Amino acid sequence: xxxxxxxxxxxxxxxxxxxxxxxxxxxxxxxxxxxxxxxxxxxxxxxxxxxxxxxxxxxxxxxxxxxxxxxxxxxxxxxxxxxxxxxxxxxxxxxxxxxxxxxxxxxxxxxxxxxxxxxxxxxxxxxxxxxxxxxxxxxxxxxxxxxxxxxxxxxxxxxxxxxxxxxxxxxxxxxxxxxxxxxxxxxxxxxxxxxxxxxxxxxxxxxxxxxxxxxxxxxxxxxxxxxxxxxxxxxxxxxxxxxxxxxxxxxx
Numbered sequence: 001x002x003x004x005x006x007x008x009x010x011x012x013x014x015x016x017x018x019x020x021x022x023x024x025x026x027x028x029x030x031x032x033x034x035x036x037x038x039x040x041x042x043x044x045x046x047x048x049x050x051x052x053x054x055x056x057x058x059x060x061x062x063x064x065x066x067x068x069x070x071x072x073x074x075x076x077x078x079x080x081x082x083x084x085x086x087x088x089x090x091x092x093x094x095x096x097x098x099x100x101x102x103x104x105x106x107x108x109x110x111x112x113x114x115x116x117x118x119x120x121x122x123x124x125x126x127x128x129x130x131x132x133x134x135x136x137x138x139x140x141x142x143x144x145x146x147x148x149x150x151x152x153x154x155x156x157x158x159x160x161x162x163x164x165x166x167x168x169x170x171x172x173x174x175x176x177x178x179x180x181x182x183x184x185x186x187x188x189x190x191x192x193x194x195x196x197x198x199x200x201x202x203x204x205x206x207x208x209x210x211x212x213x214x215x216x217x218x219x220x221x222x223x224x225x226x227x228x229x230x231x232x233x234x235x236x237x238x239x240x241x242x243x244x245x246x247x248x249x250x251x252x
Contacts, residue, residue, distance in 0.1 A: 007229040009034035012082045014074055016065055016123060017092030019046035021191035022142065024053070025217030026089055029225045031057045036082050038074055040065070040092075065092035066119040071126040078131075085131040087228045090120040091142045095157040098196065104156055116160035117167065124171060128179065136178040138228045141168050142220075143185040145243050161185070165239045172237030180236040182227040187243035189215035210245030 013030050017023040018039035027037045031054050038059045041047050047060035061077060063070030078085045094115045097108045124139055131137065146154055147161030164183065171181040188197050188205060198205040198214060206214050223242050226232055241247055 003029070003032040006034040007225070007231065008087070011035045011086040012078050012084050013037045013087035013089065013228070014040070014078060014085065014123075014127070015089040015091055016040045016119075018089075019043060019050045019060075021193055022186070022189060022217045022220045023089070023091040024050050025221040026091060026224050027054055027058065029218070029221035030087070030228070031055065033225060033229075035087070038078050038081075040070070040074055066114045066122070068122055068126070071119075071123050072130070075126045075130045084135065085127055086137050088123060088127045088132075088137065088139045089142070089224060089228065090123050090139065092116075092119060093142060093144075093157075093161075093193075095154055095193075097156070098153050100152075101155050109156055112156055112160055113163075116157070117163045120164060121167060121171075124175075124181070128175060132175070132179050137180075138232075139171065139175075139179060139181040140224050140227050141181070141183040142224075143168070143183045143239055145185050145187045145241055145247055148185055148239075148241065148247065168239060169237045176236060180227075180232070182232070182235060182237065183239040184220060184223055184227065185239050185241045185243070186215055186220050187241075187246045189217060189220060191217060206244075208246060208249045208251030209243075210248060213244065215242065215244060 008030055013035045015023050015027045018027045019041035027039050030037050036057045040061050044062040051058045051060045061074045141164055143164045144161040146158035147165050151158035168181050168183040188194055
């Protein structure tokens with residue numbers, strides 16, 4: 001369905017982890033609604049393909065999400081190119097391990113924490129220090145329903161997403177009234193990142209969902225755009241589950 005609004009006309013956004021999947025869908029939605037967008041990810045080739053899809057309103061910068069120099073470079077590029085930064089979407093997340101907490105290697109836990117939690121804080125700090133402190137803006141963080149309930153097999157990922165939800169609340173209090181900070185908490189979305197959770201058994205995984213299907217990246221993009229827009233001008237510190245109803249049935 002074509003987008004009918006231009007809520008982001010004249011606005012500028014950064015979307016991290018946006019060379020594919022949910023991040024790219026969010027960037028596409030913002031561009032479709034009038035925004036200029038900088039997308040980030042580690043791989044330049046995938047970013048180039050994403051920019052080709054997004055068109056002239058998009059730029060890409062490759063780098064590690066947790067690299068503070070990369071973060072500052074991206075924010076300064078937005079300011080140098082378009083003179084403002086209205087929206088930051090912290091989408092980057094990793095989960096390189098599957099299994100129980102007793103088998104979790106400390107180095108893997110540190111890496112997951114750095115990318116999923118600490119990088120979100122430092123991206124937000126860069127946006128705040130270089131623009132939003134004086135000019136306002138909106139931050140949307142990508143959490144997970146794994147941060148709202150137990151998630152066997154991806155438990156530590158869930159721990160970091162629970163921390164991200166609380167970080168969202170703390171930032172909303174600290175950065176108000178000029179900056180709003182919210183989060184979304186998706187269930188299983190059909191992306192390469194989540195393939196291990198559904199590949200080869202999609203019907204079985206989707207069966208407990210009241211809506212009887214798994215999520216698609218565009219299912220997440222619309223709610224993120226809402227929270228980032230002035231339509232959500234009196235919403236801050238909230239985490240919106242986007243889950244096809246699965247949290248109602250006790251499934252995951």
